[in-house]
Amino acid sequence: MKKRIGKLPGTLNPVTSKLARWQRIYVNRSLNLATVRAVGFDMDHTLAMYNREAFEALAFRETLKKFIDAGYPAALSKLEFNPDFLIRGLLVDIDRGNLLKVDAHKYVKIAFHGHTRLDKETRHRLYNNASFKAYEFLSVDTFFALSEVQLFTEIVDFMRRFPGKVLKTFREVYADLRKFIDLSHADGSIKSHVMRHPDKFIKRDKYLASALVRQIDSGKSLFLLTNSALDYTNCVMSYLLNDADPDFPHWRDYFKYSIVSAGKPGFFMGHANFEALNPETGKAIKGTPTSLTSDFVYRGGNAKLFQELTGFRGDEILYVGDHIYGDIIQSKGVVNWRTMLVVEELDTELPKLETLRDSFDAIQKLLATQESVGEKLQILRSKIASNARQAKIALQNGEARKSRYLVAGNERLIEQASACDEEEQTLAKTVRDLLAERESKVHPVWGELMKVGLERSRFANQVEAYACTYTSRVSNLRYYSPHKRFTAFFDTLPHEI
Ligand SMILES: [Mg+2]
Numbered sequence: 001m002k003k004r005i006g007k008l009p010g011t012l013n014p015v016t017s018k019l020a021r022w023q024r025i026y027v028n029r030s031l032n033l034a035t036v037r038a039v040g041f042d043m044d045h046t047l048a049m050y051n052r053e054a055f056e057a058l059a060f061r062e063t064l065k066k067f068i069d070a071g072y073p074a075a076l077s078k079l080e081f082n083p084d085f086l087i088r089g090l091l092v093d094i095d096r097g098n099l100l101k102v103d104a105h106k107y108v109k110i111a112f113h114g115h116t117r118l119d120k121e122t123r124h125r126l127y128n129n130a131s132f133k134a135y136e137f138l139s140v141d142t143f144f145a146l147s148e149v150q151l152f153t154e155i156v157d158f159m160r161r162f163p164g165k166v167l168k169t170f171r172e173v174y175a176d177l178r179k180f181i182d183l184s185h186a187d188g189s190i191k192s193h194v195m196r197h198p199d200k201f202i203k204r205d206k207y208l209a210s211a212l213v214r215q216i217d218s219g220k221s222l223f224l225l226t227n228s229a230l231d232y233t234n235c236v237m238s239y240l241l242n243d244a245d246p247d248f249p250h251w252r253d254y255f256k257y258s259i260v261s262a263g264k265p266g267f268f269m270g271h272a273n274f275e276a277l278n279p280e281t282g283k284a285i286k287g288t289p290t291s292l293t294s295d296f297v298y299r300g301g302n303a304k305l306f307q308e309l310t311g312f313r314g315d316e317i318l319y320v321g322d323h324i325y326g327d328i329i330q331s332k333g334v335v336n337w338r339t340m341l342v343v344e345e346l347d348t349e350l351p352k353l354e355t356l357r358d359s360f361d362a363i364q365k366l367l368a369t370q371e372s373v374g375e376k377l378q379i380l381r382s383k384i385a386s387n388a389r390q391a392k393i394a395l396q397n398g399e400a401r402k403s404r405y406l407v408a409g410n411e412r413l414i415e416q417a418s419a420c421d422e423e424e425q426t427l428a429k430t431v432r433d434l435l436a437e438r439e440s441k442v443h444p445v446w447g448e449l450m451k452v453g454l455e456r457s458r459f460a461n462q463v464e465a466y467a468c469t470y471t472s473r474v475s476n477l478r479y480y481s482p483h484k485r486f487t488a489f490f491d492t493l494p495h496e497i
Helices: 014-018 052-069 074-078 120-127 143-161 170-186 191-196 208-217 230-241 303-310 324-335 346-355 357-396 400-442 458-466 474-479
Strands: 038-041 091-093 098-102 108-113 221-225 257-260 274-277 297-300 317-321 338-342 469-471
Touching: 052 074, 052 143, 052 170, 052 191, 074 143, 108 120, 108 143, 143 170, 191 230, 208 221, 208 230, 208 474, 230 257, 230 297, 257 303, 274 303, 303 324, 317 324, 324 338, 324 458, 338 458, 346 357, 346 400, 357 400, 469 474
Parallel strands: 038 221, 038 317, 221 257, 257 297, 317 338, 338 469
Antiparallel strands: 091 098, 098 108, 274 297
């Protein structure tokens, strides 16, 4: 099987090379926008970027209240939300209460229990000595999950600091957490805050409207496909788009089809019917729709039926979303839609990585030196072994002088090998220190989203495997022609470099 190794840097065309890195759209699989007839968008964290600190803190507090109401120690109310502790792409070991950052080869590189970092030995014993099954752990894929998992981590830490205060297993605590979050969503404790003050929680991107209009003007049909319910969708989308462009006074004017409460990823695999809703009142219209129009908003439905009713083939649809599993893996895998993943973190990470370019070059150079020192060391070791063997044979054959000569020669070689060994170890340590310094500049605890040390992260592996393209925000589409042919650089194998 062909192994995906990575890509040659390739040559950027003049348009792309003028863009800052966070403005670019990155290509894993070639995508010709000219053949795309419909572009679909997820809403939360795709069209609507959240003020994460405010939103996640809100979710954290609302859920914490429910823990205390349910009889957990009142001291938990002192727990604080820390927006910088977690990143997406981590795995949660619910049984042990641990957080894990895993590389593309399923090797656990960083692990935390509560706020305590696990030492290398413990990490190896728990995770790296048998085949690691990522599916046994919970994956932190969405921004919504960040506040949830941080709250879990804080409670785990509380249980470590105050043994006996919470008489439950970590798994039971997590089950309660899930229950309370669902409750917060169901009783509107989170949603109602956002709907009252969307300006506090949602960031308006002033270029979003023009990016969408550009696609519409090129003849493409836009559609909204969100799991959020109509009242919430209406509020968020109105805040984002109403009055952003005089030709499109209402947010629904941008979209030929609007689908709410879609139930992704089930939408891509299931057989549910669409239900037409009155967009103003939210009341369901009787009967099963036999066509989709912009006069109604639709609830539920499924991807195959969507294609049948709209006449778009799977590969004529580009779907833009932020959830690698819910939006991308299933849409690509089941109905063969083309995909664009919004990776919001690139917005802050790429400028930081740009300033760390020199450290990257320095690390590459040191690695090359380390490799040649390593090779020299191996040659010396082979010579030493060969000399020792010949000295022994010479001695057996009564050639004492030859034997002494070889032994004396070996002493010099052993000295050289030991110097090489020391040099290699110093180089390895310098590389480790530089990498750690570089990572801590990107994120103090977990480093880069897409890398772990020199390896790709599990998250990066999923992005490469499933997202045809990825970018930091939807409005980056405005930098490219709606007929753009996005070309992936060829996959390269080690012998091709
Ligand atoms: Mg989303």
